[in-house]
Amino acid sequence: MHLKKITAEKKLLILAFIALALFVSPLYILGENAHIRVHDNLDSNLAWYKVLAESGQLTGPIDAAIPQIINGSLSRNAFGSEFTLIVWLYALFPVMVAYALSQTITRVFAFIGMYLLLKKHFLKEEKWASVTIGTALAFAFTPFWPSGMLSTLGMPLALWAFLNIRQGERSLRNILVLTLLPMYASIVLGFFFFLSAMGIFWLIDVIRKRKWNWPFLLSIAYMTGIFFIVEYRLVYSFLFDEEPNSRDEYFHARLTFWHCVRLTFKNFALGHHHAATIHTLVILPIMFIALFMIIWQKNWKEEKVFLFLFFLNFALSAWYAFWFYKGWLPLTERFHVLDTFNFARYHFLRPLVIYVLFALSLKIIWSRGQFWRRQVPVFVLAQVIVASFFNEEFLFQDKPTVKQFYAEKQFTDIKNYIGRPQEDYRVASIGLHPAVAQFNGFYTLDTYNNFYPLTYKYQFRKIIEKELVKNKRIRIYFDEWGGRCYIFTDELGKHYMFKKHTKKRLKNLQLNTGAFKAMGGSYIFSSVPIDNAADNDLHLEKVFESKSSVWKIYLYKAI
Numbered sequence: 001m002h003l004k005k006i007t008a009e010k011k012l013l014i015l016a017f018i019a020l021a022l023f024v025s026p027l028y029i030l031g032e033n034a035h036i037r038v039h040d041n042l043d044s045n046l047a048w049y050k051v052l053a054e055s056g057q058l059t060g061p062i063d064a065a066i067p068q069i070i071n072g073s074l075s076r077n078a079f080g081s082e083f084t085l086i087v088w089l090y091a092l093f094p095v096m097v098a099y100a101l102s103q104t105i106t107r108v109f110a111f112i113g114m115y116l117l118l119k120k121h122f123l124k125e126e127k128w129a130s131v132t133i134g135t136a137l138a139f140a141f142t143p144f145w146p147s148g149m150l151s152t153l154g155m156p157l158a159l160w161a162f163l164n165i166r167q168g169e170r171s172l173r174n175i176l177v178l179t180l181l182p183m184y185a186s187i188v189l190g191f192f193f194f195l196s197a198m199g200i201f202w203l204i205d206v207i208r209k210r211k212w213n214w215p216f217l218l219s220i221a222y223m224t225g226i227f228f229i230v231e232y233r234l235v236y237s238f239l240f241d242e243e244p245n246s247r248d249e250y251f252h253a254r255l256t257f258w259h260c261v262r263l264t265f266k267n268f269a270l271g272h273h274h275a276a277t278i279h280t281l282v283i284l285p286i287m288f289i290a291l292f293m294i295i296w297q298k299n300w301k302e303e304k305v306f307l308f309l310f311f312l313n314f315a316l317s318a319w320y321a322f323w324f325y326k327g328w329l330p331l332t333e334r335f336h337v338l339d340t341f342n343f344a345r346y347h348f349l350r351p352l353v354i355y356v357l358f359a360l361s362l363k364i365i366w367s368r369g370q371f372w373r374r375q376v377p378v379f380v381l382a383q384v385i386v387a388s389f390f391n392e393e394f395l396f397q398d399k400p401t402v403k404q405f406y407a408e409k410q411f412t413d414i415k416n417y418i419g420r421p422q423e424d425y426r427v428a429s430i431g432l433h434p435a436v437a438q439f440n441g442f443y444t445l446d447t448y449n450n451f452y453p454l455t456y457k458y459q460f461r462k463i464i465e466k467e468l469v470k471n472k473r474i475r476i477y478f479d480e481w482g483g484r485c486y487i488f489t490d491e492l493g494k495h496y497m498f499k500k501h502t503k504k505r506l507k508n509l510q511l512n513t514g515a516f517k518a519m520g521g522s523y524i525f526s527s528v529p530i531d532n533a534a535d536n537d538l539h540l541e542k543v544f545e546s547k548s549s550v551w552k553i554y555l556y557k558a559i
Contacts, residue, residue, distance in 0.1 A: 009129040013115075016137045019384075020107055023141060026393040027100035032403035034096065035396040037146060038497070040274075042405050044448045045147040046099065047435035049090035052079045054441075058091055062236055069438060069447050070485070071426065071520060073456040077233040077241070078449050084230060085184050086149055096402060099146070105184065106149055111140035113157025118359050121163050122305075131362045134380030139355040141387035143276040143395065151190030152275050154181050155352040158191075158223070162198055166205070166216045178223040187227040188234065193346045195224050237451065244454040246482045253328040255321075263321035267347065268314055275348045278390055282383040283358045290361035293368055306360045313353050320347035358383065400499070400550040407549035411440035414544055414555060418523065426520040428463075430487050430506070431498040431527035432551055445521050450483045457482050462515035464488055470510075487511070487524070498527040500545065500552035506530045513537040517558050524556040 027034050036042065057064045057076050064076035080087045085105075089098040114136035123132050144153050161177040185191055198220045205213055228235055255263065269284060271277040291310060294303045323344035362379060365372045389395075399405075415422060426445045427437055434446040445460065461468070461478070468475040470490035477484075477494055486496060491506055498504050505528055513536050516524075524538060533540055538556040545552050 009126060012129055012133045016111065016133050019137060020111060020140060023388065023391055024100065024104050024107060026391070027096065027103055031096045033401045034393060035399055035401055036099065036392045037396060038399050038405065041146050042402065043433040043435050046095055047439040048079055049087065050095060051438055052087065053091040058082055058087065062233065067423070068443050070445060070452060070456055073453050074447065074449060075237070077237045078451045081231055081233050083183060086147065102146065102149065106144065106153055107140045109150060109157060110153035111136045113154060113160060114139045114355060117156040117160040118356070120160060122356060123359055123363060128363065130377055130380060131359055134384055135355055135359040138383040138387045139351070141384065141390065142278050142351060143390050145189070145274050148186055148189045150181060150185040152348050152351050154185050155190065155194050155349070157181065158194065159352065162216070162219060165219045166213065178219060179226055182223065182226040182230045187231050190348045191227060193348055195220060197349060246452050246454060246457050247450060248454055249479065250481055253324060253326050255324040255326060257325065257327070260321045260325045264318045267320050268317040271350065272320070272347060275351055277351050277354045278387050279354050281386055282379060283354060286361045286365065286379055287357055290364040293364055303364060306357065306364065309353050309357045309360070313350060313357060316347045316350050316353065320344050403548055404550040406436060406439045407546060407551055408440060410544055410546035410549040410551065410553065411437070414553060415440070417542060417555070425522040427523045427525060428487050428516065428521060429525045430489065431492060431496065432525065433496050434486065437525055445519050446486050448484050452485070457485060459519065460485050463512050465512060466510040492528070499550045502528060504528045507532060509536055511536045513558050521558055523558070526554045526556060527551050529554055530556065
């Protein structure tokens with residue numbers, strides 16, 4: 001009987017890995033014709049990896065610059081560390097091969113981590129195999145920020161190792177996990193918040209048990225130290241770079257109290273796109289069913305872990321929402337780090353919390369009788385199916401493919417038409433992301449980066465100052481954040497993707513072309529026609545179209 005149960009679990013594991021292979025297969029089969037996330041992905045990171053790989057500065061010194069972007073004002077430290085595996089994937093493989101490999105690595109280890117965590121520390125009996133494996137599979141299917149890698153989806157694996165150490169287990173595999181995870185994750189995009197939470201967990205243990213548990217504390221310090229080594233460029237920039245940068249003008253505390261209350265419940269029910277949980281349709285009702293059963297049966301003590309995680313889940317949503325409360329303004333003015341570092345990201349713990357809650361909810365429901373027991377496999381399968389529909393190929397099917405977005409043939413035609421070495425002139429874009437030009441080797445005055453000199457932001461602002469005066473929304477967006485150092489216009493607003501069939505036109509553009517030229521600007525790539533180009537000292541050189549591109553590019557020369 002025992003052997004039969006093990007065999008059943010192994011069969012489920014095999015099916016899970018087959019499902020994972022099918023989930024990532026469109027990336028391998030379709031390649032450049034695949035549909036993937038544009039926001040904070042195609043419009044930025046994928047182009048950055050290519051620029052970095054071709055810059056010759058992949059392992060460059062601390063003070064190295066990337067000449068292709070914003071006249072060399074962009075520091076090498078604004079890109080990922082060379083100790084991070086994802087940087088090497090894009091240096092060694094074509095973009096879509098690297099992307100497919102990265103997705104596969106992340107999802108496989110997300111599954112393994114959640115499975116091991118649930119099996120070892122929450123649902124230990126073999127009868128829970130379908131719950132642990134199904135929950136782990138659904139967790140591995142959740143959307144995540146691609147360049148975040150295992151920053152959120154690696155937390156279950158890290159927690160598994162920490163709990164092992166906390167319980168006194170001495171094993172090399174735990175140290176191996178804590179050593180290797182920092183090489184495929186980011187401390188600012190997840191693990192700072194996870195590790196500080198582990199520190200609080202350790203402190204609560206000390207107070208409750210009156211034991212220091214040095215191995216647990218040292219393991220937290222060890223992983224933190226590895227992150228500091230891997231992210232040494234970020235650490236240096238944060239601690240020692242005194243030059244003001246674009247983050248110094250980041251302003252977040254602007255919401256009213258009641259707006260924050262509404263945002264709390266919205267985040268609790270729907271989640272956040274950078275730490276997506278896909279919990280609204282299936283997991284959320286099941287959590288409330290389990291909570292109702294606990295209240296009805298009054299078994300608070302037996303289910304204290306569930307109750308703690310349930311209220312922690314809500315508290316994380318509230319923390320996220322109230323981080324933007326304007327009542328914090330006196331504190332943010334006094335302590336600048338509260339603006340430059342996004343402490344709202346504690347809510348990045350929620351994918352871990354919610355999926356452990358899901359498994360515990362199913363356990364509570366299973367124990368309430370034969371009827372509910374029969375529903376548990378249905379609930380598990382339902383969540384796996386719902387999560388599977390958030391595959392990028394489904395989710396972004398109405399967006400451009402990678403090939404259409406980067407439009408290499410079209411931009412090669414533009415490069416050949418200009419006929420000069422790309423390093424000899426500078427370009428900027430209107431109506432499309434500058435990442436497209438960067439990906440194709442053009443030297444751009446515009447960019448999307450969260451960390452560049454404030455002096456450059458002010459210099460670039462002169463180009464668009466008249467447009468910012470006309471439109472309060474883009475003025476606030478640029479002045480109080482500025483991560484997108486774009487040529488914003490009043491007529492286009494905060495939109496940066498006008499595809500070739502758009503009817504949009506710029507009729508009243510007011511650019512400071514003199515400032516553009518003073519920075520070395522020669523050409524503007526616009527995805528919409530500029531009716532008053534002559535008023536802006538711009539000359540339409542040629543219009544470029546391609547069947548393999550999503551853009552219609554109007555090439556304007558500054559005269």
